[in-house]
Amino acid sequence: MATASHAAPALARGNGYKCEWARYVARRTLAEDLDNVKVRIRSVLESDRSTIPGSFHIPTHHTSVNQFLRETKSLTGLGLVAPEQGNIKIGIIGAGVAGLFTAMLFDWLNSTVKGLNIDYDLIEAAYTATLVSNALKEFIEMTHRKLDERRAAPPDDFQKEEKFWKFLMKADNMSVRQFLASIDNGPLLPQGPGYNFTIEWLETAIYGTGWYNQSLSECVLEELDFDVDNDEALWCIDGGTQTVAHLMESQIERPVQLHSRVIAINANISKRASTKEHVPMTLTIKKTDPDAMKTETRAEDYFAVFNSTTLGALQQMNIKDAGLLWGTKQAIRTLGYGASCKVTIKFSRAWWQVEPFNIDRFTAKKRPSVLLCSYTWGQDAQKLGSLISRRTPEDEEQLKSVVLHSLALLHANDAKPYDTLLFELQRDYVTHHAWDWYHDENMSGAFAYFGPGQFSSMWEEIIKPNAFGQLYLVGEAASSHHGWIVGALESVVRATYTMLKGLQSGDPGYKPYQEAMDLLNPDPNKPAPPPSPFYPLPGEMPR
Structure with missing residues (x-):
């Protein structure tokens, strides 16, 4: 195994190996995209110049991105057009960590940058922000x-x-x-x-x-x-990771719109005749009243959309008019997600903390206690998931039997044989709760899990702005650190910076856009700003 001495301190603080690898992938893709555009434009110019301005030059191998921007300005514009200078509204789909962090970031920018107002709706399909x-x-x-x-x-x-x-x-x-x-x-x-x-x-x-x-x-x-110094502490969150989401929700300025499912994303492509006029993104939202069991559907317009759902949940929406790039469509369909299941059991006593086991890290012992009995990935999770009911713990007798048997098999010893321990576990059992992330209609998978070739050929397709720069995919899958909360946070900073860059390019004279970008990407040659969770840009950004 590689030793910690190989990892430079700067890398252990965020600019890690995955970031470097991801940056290479992004830079290579940018170069390939530029070459493909050159080939396409040359083909059009050679066959029919009537659709291209007469002053347009045939691109060469040395034509840069900036040269392209200047040449195509009359056709594509230079950036995003806000409905009102400094005032935009964002539709945030999903109130997981990425969605909540997006709201927190917008609140922070609103309170910090004078002349910038980012309104938002935080739309969540689930009944609780969990x-x-x-x-x-x-x-x-x-x-x-x-x-x-x-x-x-x-x-x-x-x-x-x-x-x-x-x-x-x-x-x-x-x-x-x-x-x-x-x-x-x-x-x-x-x-x-x-x-x-x-x-x-x-x-x-x-x-x-x-x-x-x-x-x-x-x-x-x-x-x-993960190759860090051995003395770096790992922390346990009292109350579980869900505590993070609850605390984040308590910090945002606008309430989460629960029971609200986005069923369609529309980029209104037919209305985009002019590059100088604002065209909104439209979300179709179905809201359910859980008490009356009634639903209502409405359409809402936004300047941009930040989708923080899993790619599987995004695929369930009507996205035929979402303005997705071809590569992004393929990535949504093919990028791998890992299976994961968890089973917790409440026992009348903490049997694992007493003789002959003495796993005594806490002090529950004779009080009712909850044990995370099973946390499975991959094929193990797929098999166990077949025993998990949507109405957990109901209809899960087979699951209960399998987990108690496995616990007894794992912990049995000479002082407490298998049959004796299994009897005691069955006696001390109170209830349980199980969850399968592939069986969750709002997830369709636990976390991004890339197969061979997918990072280098598909990952970069989901970090690109879509819908003419007005649709951003955020969340752990859209980060080099997929599978981790830090990846979700980094993806939001990157997407927000990219959106602000589009606004600044479209309206370079409006200083608040640049001020907000500077906050997210501080100048290393200037005095460090006060500590903040909202910067810097992730190391995966191509430079």
């Missing part, structure tokens, strides 16, 4: 060495950057399972160990069934991101 093996050691250490070589090289040493890029690109096209089963991987990657059944043992001991089907680069880079 080991590395030695076989990978050589690969991890090789990644370290290549990262160190790249950092030691001058900024313009493109040869070393290209070498490093090819190394990770080849790795991204392999799954962990493929690498562990391989032997000869060519000159760019280390030889694989050629394991067979050992792979199953490693996967079971370290992660969960099916976890090694993810991309090799994902697995290794995540391991490096």
